[in-house]
Amino acid sequence: MPNPVEQLGALSLSLLREMGRMVNFLVYALYKIISSPGKPIHILKQLYFIGAKSFFVIFLTASFTGMVLGLQGYYTLTKFGSEGMLGSAVALSLIRELGPVLSALMVTGRAGSAITAEIGIMKITEQIDALRTMALEPFKYLVSPKIVGAVIAVPLLCAIFDVVGIYGGYLVGVKLLGVNPGAYFHEMEKSVEWKDVYSGIIKSISFGVIISWVCCYKGYYAGHGAEGVSRATTSAVVMSSVLVLIWDYFLTSILL
Amino acid sequence: MKRAALETIVGIFVLVGILCLAYLSIKLGKMELIGGDYYEVHADFASVSGLKSGASVEIAGVEVGRVERIVFEPKSGVARVYLRIRAGVELADDVIASVRTRGIIGDKFLQLKPGGSEKIIAAGGRIRETESAIDFEELLSKYIHGQVE
Numbered sequence: 001m002p003n004p005v006e007q008l009g010a011l012s013l014s015l016l017r018e019m020g021r022m023v024n025f026l027v028y029a030l031y032k033i034i035s036s037p038g039k040p041i042h043i044l045k046q047l048y049f050i051g052a053k054s055f056f057v058i059f060l061t062a063s064f065t066g067m068v069l070g071l072q073g074y075y076t077l078t079k080f081g082s083e084g085m086l087g088s089a090v091a092l093s094l095i096r097e098l099g100p101v102l103s104a105l106m107v108t109g110r111a112g113s114a115i116t117a118e119i120g121i122m123k124i125t126e127q128i129d130a131l132r133t134m135a136l137e138p139f140k141y142l143v144s145p146k147i148v149g150a151v152i153a154v155p156l157l158c159a160i161f162d163v164v165g166i167y168g169g170y171l172v173g174v175k176l177l178g179v180n181p182g183a184y185f186h187e188m189e190k191s192v193e194w195k196d197v198y199s200g201i202i203k204s205i206s207f208g209v210i211i212s213w214v215c216c217y218k219g220y221y222a223g224h225g226a227e228g229v230s231r232a233t234t235s236a237v238v239m240s241s242v243l244v245l246i247w248d249y250f251l252t253s254i255l256l
Numbered sequence: 257m258k259r260a261a262l263e264t265i266v267g268i269f270v271l272v273g274i275l276c277l278a279y280l281s282i283k284l285g286k287m288e289l290i291g292g293d294y295y296e297v298h299a300d301f302a303s304v305s306g307l308k309s310g311a312s313v314e315i316a317g318v319e320v321g322r323v324e325r326i327v328f329e330p331k332s333g334v335a336r337v338y339l340r341i342r343a344g345v346e347l348a349d350d351v352i353a354s355v356r357t358r359g360i361i362g363d364k365f366l367q368l369k370p371g372g373s374e375k376i377i378a379a380g381g382r383i384r385e386t387e388s389a390i391d392f393e394e395l396l397s398k399y400i401h402g403q404v405e
Contacts, residue, residue, distance in 0.1 A: 041259070044266050052269035095280065156273025163276040193310065194285035201277070 025217045026209075029147055032139040042141065046149025050111040050212075054157055057106055062161040065098055066090060066168025073169070074177050083179045087188035090169035091162075095192060095200045097252075099162040104207035104244045107154055108237055112215040115146055116236040119219025120229035128220075143220070147212040154208030155201050162200070199255040206251060207244050214240040293343045295379035296324060299353045300334040303388040306364040307355050313339050313366045320345045323366060339366065339383075347383070348373040354387035364389065 002010075073089040119142055122128050131138045166188070173179040218236035222228045304326055313321040321341035329336045341347065350371030357364055368383075377383065 044262060047266045047269070048262055051273070052265045055269060055272075091284065095284070152270075153273075156270060156277065159273055159276035159280055162280055189284055190312075192280075192284040194281065197280045197285035200280075 021221070022213075022217055025220070026213050029139055029143045029213070029216070032137065033144045033148060036137065036140055038140050038145055042145035043148050043152075046145045047153055049114075050107060050146075050149050051153030051156060054107055054110050054153070055160070057110055058103055058157050058161050059164055061102060061106055062099075062164035063168040063171075065102060065161075066094065066165030066170075067172045069093060069098075069165070070169035070172035070177070074173055074179065083173075083177075084183035085187055086169070086173045086179050087166075087184035087186070088191035090173070091166050091188040091192050092196060094162050094165040094169075095196050097248075099158050099165065100200050100204040100207060101244065101248055103158045103161040104154060104204060104211060105241055107150070107157060107208075108211050108215075108240045108244065111150075112211050112240055113233050113237050115212065115215040116219040116222070116233045117229060119143075119216060120222035120232045123220060123222050124225060124229060143216045146216055147209065150208040150212035151205055152208075154211065155204045158200065158204035199252075202255065203248065203251055206247065210243050210247060211240045214243060294321065294340040295343055296338055296340055297347065297377055297379070297381050297383055298336055298338045299383035299386050300329065300332065300336050301353075301355065301386050301388050302334060303391070304335040304337060304355055304364075305389050305391065306357070307337065307366065307389065308364070311363065311365050313341065313368060315345070315368045315370060320368070337366070347377045349375040349377050349381075350385060351377070351383055352385040352387060353383045355389035357390065357392070 069090045070086065073086050074083060077083050077085055077089065119128075122142070128138045128142070131141065170181070170184060174181045174184050215236045218232045218239070219229075222232035307323060307326065309323050309325045311323045312319045313323060321339055324338040324340045326335055326337050328334075337353075339353075347368065348371040350373040352369040352371065354367050354369070355364055356367045371385075
């Protein structure tokens with residue numbers, strides 16, 4: 001029976017080793033993106049898979065997020081008699097916070113898990129080893145296009161999320177609850193600054209890196225058998241969601 | 257999937273995304289792609305408390321520009337406000353600039369009262385006549401302590 005201090009040390013060391021491996025993985029992947037960019041068709045496929053196929057899920061979540069923001073915002077603002085501010089409340093919370101984070105979480109759930117499963121299954125069926133045997137760089141075909149694809153697709157999805165959410169809020173606020181439509185858009189245009197839009201985009205670019213990085217890494221180092229892949233997929237989704245939320249806090253405090 | 261179909265779908269997706277991004281940054285974020293249709297003038301105020309850069313500049317209630325930046329002039333001890341005025345709007349050199357509040361607790365904005373002079377302020381020129389922000393608390397305390405004439 002090992003003593004508790006020894007266990008703690010072993011745990012810390014293994015955590016540290018894991019973190020080091022993850023950072024190495026990212027740095028190597030970024031180096032590969034620059035040194036040997038793959039064919040555009042690989043990136044195009046990832047854009048289709050991560051971006052275009054996530055469109056409907058983003059559209060659905062964005063419209064309902066915007067609608068519930070309209071409802072909640074109206075309920076709160078009407079207490080102060082300032083329903084006219086509904087537009088800026090909806091737009092600012094979407095652009096600064098909810099758009100980047102929720103779109104990143106949806107992409108993690110829809111595309112991130114699939115990325116991990118795909119790479120994980122290639123790993124356990126030794127397809128990655130086969131690539132390497134044929135002197136083909138697995139990063140170039142598997143990892144780099146996914147990271148590039150996610151970095152392009154996630155900010156675009158976030159922008160779609162913002163706009164759809166704003167119109168969702170418009171639908172509830174103006175059409176159902178009777179806020180003045182001119183006030184809705186005018187207050188919104190007055191209160192949203194370029195800085196807000198910019199910080200939202202920076203956020204969602206970094207979320208794109210985090211999602212693709214964690215999900216590729218987890219798949220690439222998946223354990224043995226079907227159980228290994230299932231465990232890798234679960235931990236990839238959990239870890240990238242948690243990292244997105246933690247990183248969101250720190251990025252917000254830097255950008256604010 | 258055929259390559260052409262894939263490219264079309266990705267193309268539509270990217271186009272929609274970029275349109276949304278453009279809407280956010282140009283319409284809402286007020287990012288200016290062309291900076292040529294504005295000119296800058298400045299005005300010195302004894303106090304601008306509450307006025308923020310980006311606040312609107314209005315003549316007769318119509319927005320004609322924005323407050324670009326506010327700096328403190330150590331030499332004369334005044335606040336210098338730089339305004340960006342839309343190019344078509346001409347300001348007479350006796351125009352009066354005053355810091356106003358929208359409603360009681362609303363945003364501060366800059367109101368320009370047009371003058372009658374023939375001379376026009378050139379780009380980079382100065383608005384001579386200014387009125388500082390009305391300090392609501394000061395007014396209130398004057399009223400409470402009974403010093404209102």
